[in-house]
Amino acid sequence: xxxxxxxxxxxxxxxxxxxxxxxxxxxxxxxxxxxxxxxxxxxxxxxxxxxxxxxxxxxxxxxxxxxxxxxxxxxxxxxxxxxxxxxxxxxxxxxxxxxxxxxxxxxxxxxxxxxxxxxxxxxxxxxxxxxxxxxxxxxxxxxxxxxxxxxxxxxxxxxxxxxxxxxxxxxxxxxxxxxxxxxxxxxxxxxxxxxxxxxxxxxxxxxxxxxxxxxxxxxxxxxxxxxxxxxxxxxxxxxxxxxxxxxxxxxxxxxxxxxxxxxxxxxxxxxxxxxxxxxxxxxxxxxxxxxxxxxxxxxxxxxxxxxxxxxxxxxxxxxxxxxx
Amino acid sequence: xxxxxxxxxxxxxxxxxxxxxxxxxxxxxxxxxxxxxxxxxxxxxxxxxxxxxxxxxxxxxxxxxxxxxxxxxxxxxxxxxxxxxxxxxxxxxxxxxxxxxxxxxxxxxxxxxxxxxxxxxxxxxxxxxxxxxxxxxxxxxxxxxxxxxxxxxxxxxxxxxxxxxxxxxxxxxxxxxxxxxxxxxxxxxxxxxxxxxxxxxxxxxxxxxxxxxxxxxxxxxxxxxxxxxxxxxxxxxxxxxxxxxxxxxxxxxxxxxxxxxxxxxxxxxxxxxxxxxxxxxxxxxxxxxxxxxxxxxxxxxxxxxxxxxxxxxxxxxxxxxxxx
Numbered sequence: 001x002x003x004x005x006x007x008x009x010x011x012x013x014x015x016x017x018x019x020x021x022x023x024x025x026x027x028x029x030x031x032x033x034x035x036x037x038x039x040x041x042x043x044x045x046x047x048x049x050x051x052x053x054x055x056x057x058x059x060x061x062x063x064x065x066x067x068x069x070x071x072x073x074x075x076x077x078x079x080x081x082x083x084x085x086x087x088x089x090x091x092x093x094x095x096x097x098x099x100x101x102x103x104x105x106x107x108x109x110x111x112x113x114x115x116x117x118x119x120x121x122x123x124x125x126x127x128x129x130x131x132x133x134x135x136x137x138x139x140x141x142x143x144x145x146x147x148x149x150x151x152x153x154x155x156x157x158x159x160x161x162x163x164x165x166x167x168x169x170x171x172x173x174x175x176x177x178x179x180x181x182x183x184x185x186x187x188x189x190x191x192x193x194x195x196x197x198x199x200x201x202x203x204x205x206x207x208x209x210x211x212x213x214x215x216x217x218x219x220x221x222x223x224x225x226x227x228x229x230x231x232x233x234x235x236x237x238x239x240x241x242x243x244x245x246x247x248x249x250x251x252x253x254x255x256x257x258x259x260x261x262x263x264x265x266x267x268x269x270x271x272x273x274x275x276x277x278x279x280x281x282x283x284x285x286x287x288x289x290x291x292x293x294x295x296x297x298x299x300x301x302x303x304x305x306x307x308x309x310x311x312x313x314x315x316x317x318x319x320x321x322x323x324x
Numbered sequence: 325x326x327x328x329x330x331x332x333x334x335x336x337x338x339x340x341x342x343x344x345x346x347x348x349x350x351x352x353x354x355x356x357x358x359x360x361x362x363x364x365x366x367x368x369x370x371x372x373x374x375x376x377x378x379x380x381x382x383x384x385x386x387x388x389x390x391x392x393x394x395x396x397x398x399x400x401x402x403x404x405x406x407x408x409x410x411x412x413x414x415x416x417x418x419x420x421x422x423x424x425x426x427x428x429x430x431x432x433x434x435x436x437x438x439x440x441x442x443x444x445x446x447x448x449x450x451x452x453x454x455x456x457x458x459x460x461x462x463x464x465x466x467x468x469x470x471x472x473x474x475x476x477x478x479x480x481x482x483x484x485x486x487x488x489x490x491x492x493x494x495x496x497x498x499x500x501x502x503x504x505x506x507x508x509x510x511x512x513x514x515x516x517x518x519x520x521x522x523x524x525x526x527x528x529x530x531x532x533x534x535x536x537x538x539x540x541x542x543x544x545x546x547x548x549x550x551x552x553x554x555x556x557x558x559x560x561x562x563x564x565x566x567x568x569x570x571x572x573x574x575x576x577x578x579x580x581x582x583x584x585x586x587x588x589x590x591x592x593x594x595x596x597x598x599x600x601x602x603x604x605x606x607x608x609x610x611x612x613x614x615x616x617x618x619x620x621x622x623x624x625x626x627x628x629x630x631x632x633x634x635x636x637x638x639x640x641x642x643x644x645x646x647x648x
Binding site: 084130153165170249293 | 399408454455456468470472473477478479480481482483484485486487489490491492493494495496501503505510569572573575576577578579580581582583584610611613615616617618619620
């Protein structure tokens with residue numbers, strides 16, 4: 001019996017696929033830009049092509065795959081395998097699970113991308129062996145996932161783990177979701193860019209001013225890190241404040257969830273690394289009760305871009321075992 | 325074999341005990357004031373006397389008790405059964421679990437009071453049959469408890485479920501815990517009293533002014549409800565705002581936990597009832613994503629003051645079954 005699994009991670013900007021062998025190693029890979037503004041059928045074709053390329057790269061036959069795991073942004077109907085909707089793609093009630101199963105002719109599971117990423121870190125990355133894990137990914141937005149009692153937790157709603165959309169500053173800045181003062185609205189890369197743009201408009205100087213000509217310009221992690229390292233006072237102040245705000249939300253979640261490990265990833269964390277985490281951690285521990293802080297570890301995600309494909313492939317493998 | 329369990333609920337103002345028979349009925353009861361300002365040994369004697377009185381009231385013999393369940397405020401060391409500390413009592417690293425076991429000579433479990441109350445509502449009250457439950461008790465403070473996948477969830481820290489201490493208004497009013505802007509600092513009876521006192525100091529009129537002569541005076545649920553019903557505009561505005569703020573925190577928790585049921589209890593909810601819940605619920609559903617709101621039910625706690633003793637007794641019964 002084959003033990004190879006195809007994992008696919010559909011993101012807003014790129015699609016990645018990899019084949020995982022029976023030992024959990026990635027033996028073949030492929031990736032492409034998502035081009036999410038194109039219609040759903042075209043994006044679907046891209047995803048499938050990337051899947052086939054990864055299989056080819058791994059040197060295995062489709063018939064030898066044991067299963068496929070695919071993850072995607074946005075809420076998923078776990079009964080039908082449909083993507084309900086996604087922020088940056090045209091998928092709306094799109095049967096991504098069933099059609100991927102049809103394409104490869106193998107048992108297929110579908111999972112939310114952040115859940116898959118946290119599950120990857122839990123099974124093969126920074127949170128290996130933990131029982132209760134809070135995963136927080138700080139990038140363009142803020143996503144999260146929960147491992148509770150050693151299993152991925154989706155809640156009765158199947159939509160649990162949306163840690164970017166807890167309110168930490170009621171009446172504060174407007175979030176992409178429509179609310180005011182969400183964690184995502186005060187600590188994501190989008191929030192950092194907004195605050196820098198606002199300060200520049202009010203006459204503050206910054207080396208990144210030239211990168212913010214259009215209202216839609218978003219500073220990359222790399223841009224922010226370069227400005228930070230060059231001593232740009234405005235960027236330093238706003239990035240440090242974002243780390244502190246992220247800690248306020250995460251400290252709140254320590255009090256609710258009492259996790260063993262907090263795994264931190266995403267573009268902002270990757271760009272700023274340990275200093276950002278240290279600042280966030282201090283702020284979180286300030287908020288959390290001693291009992292909920294003292295044994296909680298803060299760690300950096302280890303799998304980077306691979307977390308989603310590894311998590312999706314692992315979930316597919318486990319679903320297969322459970323259904324035998 | 326006896327199937328009677330003694331449940332004891334040690335609160336900041338009163339101690340309650342009841343005997344639960346094999347069918348889950350409470351067959352004997354007793355209660356007294358805690359007098360928490362007295363030394364720990366004296367308070368401990370009171371608790372034990374109330375336990376004995378409940379047993380007598382039930383007409384059973386101590387030797388016929390199968391087990392004892394006791395719950396108390398504050399963090400508990402579940403390995404030793406010690407209360408680590410409590411806000412309104414002098415217990416500090418007090419061996420409440422072991423000494424209760426010694427007193428009655430029966431297997432004894434100890435649990436946090438809010439966890440026990442939520443567990444009571446889950447097993448015998450408003451959340452019967454649910455799989456994932458968020459319990460929030462709004463009174464002097466705000467406490468909470470979580471049922472996850474059909475079991476009480478304490479987290480790796482054993483201190484999870486502290487929903488009163490998530491930050492909803494960073495930089496906002498100071499909380500009893502030292503942080504600023506906790507849910508408890510914007511939506512508890514203490515927060516409501518503080519806001520009313522502040523407005524009166526600024527010259528606003530209110531029928532409750534006469535009840536707030538001393539800095540330590542705290543308006544009771546009854547006082548607040550009477551003023552609200554008599555058309556006191558200040559009290560109405562501040563109570564309604566507290567309901568909305570409570571909803572902001574609970575909406576955030578819907579996004580994190582995706583519960584099936586939100587059980588609401590505590591003095592403020594009991595005093596203001598369905599109108600308060602309706603206002604809180606609207607605010608929470610405004611915050612939560614559709615997927616996390618649409619199937620979540622908001623219900624009022626059913627067991628009132630009995631939730632703690634019922635929950636503690638039920639946990640004791642289950643611990644007994646598991647250890648057989």
